[in-house]
Amino acid sequence: xxxxxxxxxxxxxxxxxxxxxxxxxxxxxxxxxxxxxxxxxxxxxxxxxxxxxxxxxxxxxxxxxxxxxxxxxxxxxxxxxxxxxxxxxxxxxxxxxxxxxxxxxxxxxxxxxxxxxxxxxxxxxxxxxxxxxxxxxxxxxxxxxxxxxxxxxxxxxxxxxxxxxxxxxxxxxxxxxxxxxxxxxxxxxxxxxxxxxxxxxxxxxxxxxxxxxxxxxxxxxxxxxxxxxxxxxxxxxxxxxxxxxxxxxxxxxxxxxxxxxxxxxxxxxxxxxxxxxxxxxxxxxxxxxxxxxxxxxxxxxxxxxxxxxxxxxxxxxxxxxxxxxxxxxxxxxxxx
Amino acid sequence: xxxxxxxxxxxxxxxxxxxxxxxxxxxxxxxxxxxxxxxxxxxxxxxxxxxxxxxxxxxxxxxxxxxxxxxxxxxxxxxxxxxxxxxxxxxxxxxxxxxxxxxxxxxxxxxxxxxxxxxxxxxxxxxxxxxxxxxxxxxxxxxxxxxxxxxxxxxxxxxxxxxxxxxxxxxxxxxxxxxxxxxxxxxxxxxxxxxxxxxxxxxxxxxxxxxxxxxxxxxxxxxxxxxxxxxxxxxxxxxxxxxxxxxxxxxxxxxxxxxxxxxxxxxxxxxxxxxxxxxxxxxxxxxxxxxxxxxxxxxxxxxxxxxxxxxxxxxxxxxxxxxxxxxxxxxxxxxxxxxxxxxxxxxxxxxxxxxxxxxxxxxxxxxxxxxxxxxxxxxxxxxxxxxxxxxxxxxxxxxxxxxxxxxxxxxxxxxxxxxxxxxxxxxxxxxxxxxxxxxxxxxxxxxxxxxxxxxxxxxxxxxxxxxxxxxxxxxxxxxxxxxxxxxxxxxxxxxxxxxxxxxxxxxxxxxxxxxxxxxxxxxxxxxxxxxxxxxx
Numbered sequence: 001x002x003x004x005x006x007x008x009x010x011x012x013x014x015x016x017x018x019x020x021x022x023x024x025x026x027x028x029x030x031x032x033x034x035x036x037x038x039x040x041x042x043x044x045x046x047x048x049x050x051x052x053x054x055x056x057x058x059x060x061x062x063x064x065x066x067x068x069x070x071x072x073x074x075x076x077x078x079x080x081x082x083x084x085x086x087x088x089x090x091x092x093x094x095x096x097x098x099x100x101x102x103x104x105x106x107x108x109x110x111x112x113x114x115x116x117x118x119x120x121x122x123x124x125x126x127x128x129x130x131x132x133x134x135x136x137x138x139x140x141x142x143x144x145x146x147x148x149x150x151x152x153x154x155x156x157x158x159x160x161x162x163x164x165x166x167x168x169x170x171x172x173x174x175x176x177x178x179x180x181x182x183x184x185x186x187x188x189x190x191x192x193x194x195x196x197x198x199x200x201x202x203x204x205x206x207x208x209x210x211x212x213x214x215x216x217x218x219x220x221x222x223x224x225x226x227x228x229x230x231x232x233x234x235x236x237x238x239x240x241x242x243x244x245x246x247x248x249x250x251x252x253x254x255x256x257x258x259x260x261x262x263x264x265x266x267x268x269x270x271x272x273x274x275x276x277x278x279x280x281x282x283x284x285x286x287x288x289x290x291x292x293x294x295x296x297x298x299x300x301x302x303x304x305x306x307x308x309x310x311x312x313x314x315x316x317x318x319x320x321x322x323x324x325x326x327x328x329x330x331x332x333x334x335x336x
Numbered sequence: 337x338x339x340x341x342x343x344x345x346x347x348x349x350x351x352x353x354x355x356x357x358x359x360x361x362x363x364x365x366x367x368x369x370x371x372x373x374x375x376x377x378x379x380x381x382x383x384x385x386x387x388x389x390x391x392x393x394x395x396x397x398x399x400x401x402x403x404x405x406x407x408x409x410x411x412x413x414x415x416x417x418x419x420x421x422x423x424x425x426x427x428x429x430x431x432x433x434x435x436x437x438x439x440x441x442x443x444x445x446x447x448x449x450x451x452x453x454x455x456x457x458x459x460x461x462x463x464x465x466x467x468x469x470x471x472x473x474x475x476x477x478x479x480x481x482x483x484x485x486x487x488x489x490x491x492x493x494x495x496x497x498x499x500x501x502x503x504x505x506x507x508x509x510x511x512x513x514x515x516x517x518x519x520x521x522x523x524x525x526x527x528x529x530x531x532x533x534x535x536x537x538x539x540x541x542x543x544x545x546x547x548x549x550x551x552x553x554x555x556x557x558x559x560x561x562x563x564x565x566x567x568x569x570x571x572x573x574x575x576x577x578x579x580x581x582x583x584x585x586x587x588x589x590x591x592x593x594x595x596x597x598x599x600x601x602x603x604x605x606x607x608x609x610x611x612x613x614x615x616x617x618x619x620x621x622x623x624x625x626x627x628x629x630x631x632x633x634x635x636x637x638x639x640x641x642x643x644x645x646x647x648x649x650x651x652x653x654x655x656x657x658x659x660x661x662x663x664x665x666x667x668x669x670x671x672x673x674x675x676x677x678x679x680x681x682x683x684x685x686x687x688x689x690x691x692x693x694x695x696x697x698x699x700x701x702x703x704x705x706x707x708x709x710x711x712x713x714x715x716x717x718x719x720x721x722x723x724x725x726x727x728x729x730x731x732x733x734x735x736x737x738x739x740x741x742x743x744x745x746x747x748x749x750x751x752x753x754x755x756x757x758x759x760x761x762x763x764x765x766x767x768x769x770x771x772x773x774x775x776x777x778x779x780x781x782x783x784x785x786x787x788x789x790x791x792x793x794x795x796x797x798x799x800x801x802x803x804x805x806x807x808x809x810x811x812x813x814x815x816x817x818x819x820x821x822x823x824x825x826x827x828x829x830x831x832x833x834x835x836x837x838x839x840x841x842x843x844x845x846x847x848x849x850x851x852x853x854x855x856x857x858x859x860x861x862x863x864x865x866x867x868x869x870x871x872x
Contacts, residue, residue, distance in 0.1 A: 001785065001872060002728055102402070104692045105455065127702055129451070133693035136396065140828075147826035154818045162811055196761050199823055199831045203768070203838075206819035210772075210812040214779065217808040241786075245778045248728065252721050253771035259716035260767055265709040267388075268764050275768065 005243045012239050012287050013232060013295060019288035023177060030184035039187065042194035043130060045144070047100060047137035048092035049076075049107040052128040053115065058084035067118030073110045074099060086127075097134045104133040144198045151205050152176070159209075163216055166303065170294040171212035174285045178208045181281045182274055191270045200271045204278030207253070211246060211286040216294075218242050231298060231309040235291040243287075250283045340862060343855040350847070351742070354749035358382070383752050384431070385446075386759035386833050389707050391700030392446035393454055394829065398439060400691035409439065412688040417441055420458055422683040427457060440693065444829075451697040453676065461644050461689050462680035464597030466627075467571075469541030469638040469650060470588035474567045475534065481565045483528025486556050529553060537585060539638050542650060544583045553586070573640070575647045587647045589640050594630035599623025603681035605674030612667030613674045616660065617681060624659030632656035643677070710763030717767045718744070721774060729781055731871030735856045736777040743773050743841075743848035750840040759833030769841030775812065776849030779805040781872055794870045798857050802850070809849065817842050 043050055064078040064087055075093030080086070091107050100107055108131045115124060132140075152172060159168035182201055186193060218238040226234065257279070260272040298306050337345075361382045387394055399406055399413065406412050413436055420443065421434050433444035448454045486492070529552055537544045545553060556562045557572055566572060569592065575585030602618040619627055631639070631653050640650040641663050649664045665673055721740065725733035747766060751758060784801030792800065817839060824835035861867065 002730075003785070102691065105695050108695070125699070126697070127699045129695065129697040131692075131695045136694045143826045147822050151819050151822050154822070155815050158814060158818060159811075195827060195831045196834070199761060199827060199834050202819050202823050206816040207772070209815040209819075210775070213811040213815060214808050217811060221804070245775075245782045248724075248778045248782075249772070249775040252724055252774050253768065255720035255724060256717035256767050256771035259713045259720060260764055263709050263713040263716060264764065265706060265760075267706070267760055268709070268713075271761070271764055 003244065005240075005247060008240045008243055009237070010240060011236055013236055013292050015288060016292035019284075019292070023181070023289070027180050027184045030187040031180075034183075034187055039183075040190050040192050041141075042192045042197075043090070043092055043132050043137065044195050045137050045141045045193065046092055047097035047132050047134040048090065049096060049100065049104075049111070049131045050091075050129070051089045051108055051111050051126060052081065053087055053089065053124045054127055055085045055087075055119065055124040057123070059119070060084070061087065063118070064089070064115075067114050068111065071110060071114030071117060073107065073114050076107075076111055076114075097137070100131060100133045101135075104131040104136075107131065140195065144195065147198070148179075148202065148205075151202055155205070155209050159213070163220060164303070166297045166301065167216050167219075167294065170290055170297055171209060171216060173293055174212055174290040175205055175208045175282075177285050177289055178204060178278060178281050182278050185274065185277045189273065191273065194270070196267070197270055197274060200274040200278070203275060204282065207275075207279060208282035208285065211249075211282050212290045214245060215239055215242050215286055215290060219294075228308060231295060231306060234309065235295055239287055239291050246283055246286060250279050253279055340855070340858050343851070343858070347742070347852055347855060350746060353753075354745045357749040357752040358745070381752070383748065384755055384757045385703070385707075386757045386762070386830060387444060387446055387696070387698050387703075388760045388830050389703045389758065390446050391698050391703040392444065393448050393451050394694070394696040395443045395455055395458060395692060396437075396694035397441045397443070397459065397690040398693050400689040402691075403689065406688050413439070413441065415687045416690060419684045419686050423457060423680060426679050426683060427454070441690070447700065451695075453672065455692065455695065457676055457680065459686075459690050459692065460680055461686045462597065462677075462683075463644055463685045464600065464681060465593035465642045466595045467589040467591070467593050467640050467642055468634050469539070469640055470570055470590065471540045471637065472567075473540070474570050475530070475541075475543060475572075475586075475588045478565055478567060479528075479530040479534070482530040482556070482562060485562045485565045486528055486530075489556075489559055489561055491552060491556050491559070491562070529556070534586065539650070541588045541638065543586045543588070545586060547577075547582050547584055550584050553584075573642060573645055573647050575650075576643075585647070587640050587650065589642070589647075593642075594634075594639075595619070595623060595627045597681060597685050599626070600681050603678040605671060605678045607671050607674065611662075611664065613665040613669040613671060615663045615665065615674050615678045615681065617663065619659045619661075621659070627661075628656050628658045706760045707763075710760060710767075714763065714767050714770075717770050721770055725774060725777070729777075729872055732781055732784075732857075735853055735860070736774060736781070738856060739777065739848040739853040740770070740773065742852045743844045744770070746844035746847060747837070747840045750844060751837065754836075754840075756836045756840070757829075757833055758837070759830040761830045762833030762837040765834040765837035766841065769838055769845070772816070773841060773845040773848065776805070776809045776845060777853065779808050780849065780853070784870070784872055788870065788872070794867045795861060797870070798861070802854055806850070809846070813842050813846055 061078055061080050068076040068078065068089065074091060074096040076089050076091040076096070078087045078089045081088045089111055091111070096107050108129050112126065152175070155175075156168050156172045159171055179201060182204055185191075186197070191197065215238055218241055219235060222229070222234050222238050229237075254276060257272050257276045260268050261276070264272055299310055302310055358381055360380055399409055399416075417434065417436050420441065424432050424434060424443070424445070429445045429448060431446055433442065435442050443458055445454055529549065533545055533549050533553075534543045535545070536542070554574075557574075563572070569590060571589050571591045573587045573589055575587060577584050599619045599622070600617055601620050601623075604616050605613070606616055607613045634653050635655060637653055638650045639653050640647045642648070643663075651664070663677070665677070718740075722737050725736050725740070727733070729736060747769070750756075751762075756762075780801050783805045784797050787797035787800045788794070820835045820838040820842065824832055824839065827835055
């Protein structure tokens with residue numbers, strides 16, 4: 001058989017400080033940046049107008065911008081889109097959005113009028129128009145946030161029912177980390193947050209949860225099979241045992257995402273980026289964050305039948321074992 | 337029949353169902369032929385495509401309360417929905433979506449290539465009225481009062497920029513030659529636009545102004561404070577002049593309409609060189625009688641035909657008119673205007689004005705591109721996963737790939753059977769779920785490997801593998817289903833398509849990994865009852 005990561009016995013929990021450092025290093029700069037420079041929302045959340053046009057003959061952005069300014073279209077910004085004939089005109093400023101309170105299509109009409117005047121009515125084709133009024137944008141924003149909160153709430157409840165609350169909390173917190181990291185990525189790559197991107201984030205929640213569930217399912221099974229194995233060692237062993245599946249599922253999903261990144265096109269690309277990153281981070285957090293979290297929770301609020309397994313500190317399998325080696329030996333009984 | 341045979345039969349039944357749902361059928365839809373969109377019969381797989389894949393319009397509308405407030409919104413919305421549905425039915429769009437959602441009306445018209453026309457059609461109130469023009473020279477009498485009211489409201493010529501081509505100050509009060517173009521740009525201090533810039537147009541109640549003066553008049557007439565100065569029972573309405581015309585027409589009309597659009601039973605568009613583009617209409621018996629009554633009282637008067645508070649034309653009543661009549665749109669207007677007007681008159685007026693709060697128009701070429709990209713991505717994703725499975729698990733991987741084929745077909749069949757709409761995110765969801773569907777297989781196969789390590793027989797290892805992986809599989813599928821359900825609930829159009837694809841995939845994945853692959857193993861075991869090793 002071809003087997004990867006066969007019968008490994010890495011001590012993952014030991015590296016929890018390093019993992020925490022990684023997490024902080026990646027997410028804290030974003031957390032500091034976001035309050036100052038905001039996030040790049042699509043018009044679905046802010047309201048506004050986006051018009052994609054294709055001219056018969058090539059033209060340059062300056063001419064398009066001049067045409068729009070001449071007609072005093074509020075805050076319309078043209079951007080080249082692929083070929084010299086394609087442009088995307090976006091009006092997302094506050095005055096444009098407020099004008100759309102009277103009718104979402106008004107700014108788009110103004111843009112078309114402006115182009116008609118400057119370039120002639122037959123010289124271009126409108127490929128796509130999107131106009132969202134301010135109130136619809138606000139509603140979508142609210143709904144997206146509610147959706148994410150409900151996703152976490154429901155999975156918390158389900159996992160608490162299937163396992164028990166400590167497992168559920170550990171899994172959910174690890175997943176929250178993944179979401180925070182995903183938002184950090186969105187900030188660094190300045191991806192436009194659209195409804196589809198929110199869908200991507202919710203999918204990351206789903207995938208990440210799955211990963212934790214698989215590890216914890218193995219933990220639960222090992223708890224049944226052994227009676228006195230130390231929790232530290234047991235958790236490590238469970239992570240090691242599920243490693244092949246975790247890595248293989250991550251690989252196949254990443255392969256599909258690679259296909260989407262290559263062929264998917266502009267609309268799908270942000271979705272694919274977020275999921276790719278989400279899966280890598282999710283795998284990372286399943287291995288390096290979920291288990292230490294569970295151990296920490298158990299130590300603080302131990303379950304009655306777990307007490308016997310909880311000797312020793314967070315950094316070592318057993319007080320007497322040497323702390324130097326990264327690959328600690330397999331399960332040692334907790335009782336000393 | 338042995339359990340194995342029951343299983344095989346179930347699988348074959350599923351495949352048969354899938355084949356039925358996915359079999360290419362003849363559908364009528366708009367296709368791009370030689371640069372034009374035409375309706376044509378096309379043979380294709382009956383998966384409904386979202387707007388982002390086939391192009392079209394999505395409009396969300398709300399009741400516009402800027403002019404009047406509507407007491408019973410729910411009822412008004414309901415009636416508006418019925419009217420819109422009738423209009424779209426007559427317009428002839430295949431598979432339109434018209435529904436109310438909370439306080440909004442959502443209209444989706446796939447494959448429509450003239451979005452402005454479609455939106456106007458859907459949104460136009462189409463309130464038709466016939467009103468007699470004023471014969472009492474009311475505007476002349478109240479001109480001074482209106483000007484005073486305008487000054488009170490701060491609507492002055494200065495704030496609008498005075499026009500150089502001011503109409504002669506004498507024009508209204510003298511019956512003299514109104515063509516005298518005295519460049520009198522300083523109106524007397526007591527005067528104002530209504531006193532100085534309005535000219536009679538040769539028929540009682542009909543006046544013209546320079547197009548350049550339109551902004552200030554429009555502003556004044558939009559102000560209810562100013563319009564209170566009008567005599568009781570009279571209203572001022574604009575004519576439907578072309579934007580390029582140098583003049584604008586103002587009509588002083590009796591507020592009471594002698595007949596309105598509710599009495600219409602039919603309306604037809606027509607076009608001929610003599611009359612130009614017209615809409616002929618037919619009234620109900622009762623309406624016809626009333627119309628005849630009223631018009632016989634007003635022979636030789638001018639009757640304005642007012643559509644949405646704009647005067648389309650004001651012909652003279654030569655003799656009493658009965659149940660038939662004609663609305664002239666003018667020479668040179670396109671026939672489509674008459675067609676659209678006839679259509680909305682037939683379908684009825686909207687009970688309330690609507691305003692657009694969201695509109696998306698996707699061109700069809702964009703949609704075709706998206707489909708192609710989605711298919712390519714799907715093909716590549718599938719190929720990669722097949723490669724990984726067969727390399728890593730060899731024969732068992734091959735069985736898993738067979739299960740994957742079943743999975744793909746079943747997912748698409750579920751989408752077709754439930755008439756779900758396939759969108760671009762939906763395609764992405766499908767490709768993604770291929771990668772995740774094999775997760776169940778990984779859980780099972782890794783377990784089988786562990787059991788084989790522990791020294792169990794092949795048959796037992798397979799059984800144990802499936803048994804122990806079961807709980808993890810259920811949990812992972814439920815958590816994914818929860819997030820997909822939430823996405824479905826809170827998402828709109830395209831995102832909903834993604835959630836649906838994911839949900840269909842979850843169900844198919846359960847079936848495929850647990851039932852189909854197990855059956856294949858059982859089949860294999862039946863043929864090789866003495867198997868000592870398993871290629872996994």
